[in-house]
Amino acid sequence: MPTTKAELLQGTLDLLILKTLAAGPLHGYDVARRIQQRSDDVLVVEEGSLYPCLYRMEEKGWIAAAWGKSENNRRAKFYSLTRAGRKQLEEETAIWERVCRAITLVLETA
Amino acid sequence: MPTTKAELLQGTLDLLILKTLAAGPLHGYDVARRIQQRSDDVLVVEEGSLYPCLYRMEEKGWIAAAWGKSENNRRAKFYSLTRAGRKQLEEETAIWERVCRAITLVLETA
DNA sequence: CGTCTTGCCTAGATGTTCTAGGGGAAAGAA
DNA sequence: TTCTTTCCCCTAGAACATCTAGGCAAGACG
Numbered sequence: 290m291p292t293t294k295a296e297l298l299q300g301t302l303d304l305l306i307l308k309t310l311a312a313g314p315l316h317g318y319d320v321a322r323r324i325q326q327r328s329d330d331v332l333v334v335e336e337g338s339l340y341p342c343l344y345r346m347e348e349k350g351w352i353a354a355a356w357g358k359s360e361n362n363r364r365a366k367f368y369s370l371t372r373a374g375r376k377q378l379e380e381e382t383a384i385w386e387r388v389c390r391a392i393t394l395v396l397e398t399a
Numbered sequence: 400m401p402t403t404k405a406e407l408l409q410g411t412l413d414l415l416i417l418k419t420l421a422a423g424p425l426h427g428y429d430v431a432r433r434i435q436q437r438s439d440d441v442l443v444v445e446e447g448s449l450y451p452c453l454y455r456m457e458e459k460g461w462i463a464a465a466w467g468k469s470e471n472n473r474r475a476k477f478y479s480l481t482r483a484g485r486k487q488l489e490e491e492t493a494i495w496e497r498v499c500r501a502i503t504l505v506l507e508t509a
Numbered sequence: 510c511g512t513c514t515t516g517c518c519t520a521g522a523t524g525t526t527c528t529a530g531g532g533g534a535a536a537g538a539a
Numbered sequence: 540t541t542c543t544t545t546c547c548c549c550t551a552g553a554a555c556a557t558c559t560a561g562g563c564a565a566g567a568c569g
Contacts, residue, residue, distance in 0.1 A: 299409030318547050327508050331501035338526050388408055391441035398437050428516050448557050
């Protein structure tokens with residue numbers, strides 16, 4: 290039996306992507322890989338979740354896309370945070386901390 | 400402007416209910432109220448989410464229901480944790496801690 | 510009697526993520 | 540050369556949880 294279910298917490302993908310892009314532009318494939326690496330392989334972003342999410346975020350103006358070449362000389366679409374994206378990152382970080390604290394509160398109540 | 404969006408984190412409702420019932424049987428309405436209170440009004444469980452969730456959990460054998468009278472002398476359905484429910488609570492708590500830690504890891508990466 | 514509160518319930522909409530595909534192009538092996 | 544692997548992008552539809560927006564019954568309280 291593997292580690293079983295519960296990869297991604299619904300509603301946190303935007304935040305994870307925004308944060309991952311905060312350090313500088315990355316292409317989509319790389320965004321997913323970094324989230325997985327930095328979470329010690331706990332969070333796995335499927336491509337079927339990743340790309341639609343990137344489009345939604347682009348439509349909302351949080352990120353901007355530009356075609357380029359990857360470090361492996363492949364055609365790749367690079368995403369970078371917009372000003373609105375940075376603001377969104379701040380907001381979502383605050384919400385996460387608030388909700389996370391709230392859940393912890395409930396779990397700690399004897 | 401109010402506190403805006405993001406009440407409940409999708410996927411955490413089962414855990415919150417299980418934990419709330421761990422201290423003893425409660426009726427549905429009360430479960431929602433306690434989650435809200437204990438989270439300092441951050442987590443609000445709508446009734447349209449609550450009851451379907453309770454049914455799912457009952458079907459899975461995590462909780463058991465019994466009709467009774469509330470402290471206000473109203474007809475109410477009391478839910479209590481089964482043995483399987485306690486096991487599930489342990490599992491979901493572990494998953495929550497793992498995922499929460501993972502997200503925090505990503506958010507803390509410079 | 511009328512209204513408020515408690516408490517349970519449901520159908521349908523909404524939104525996110527996953528499953529399960531497909532495809533092209535560079536790199537490396539045979 | 541050809542074959543296979545890896546990288547990188549993309550999409551349609553299913554699955555699932557939560558919310559919206561209602562409805563209903565009965566006790567409390569004026």
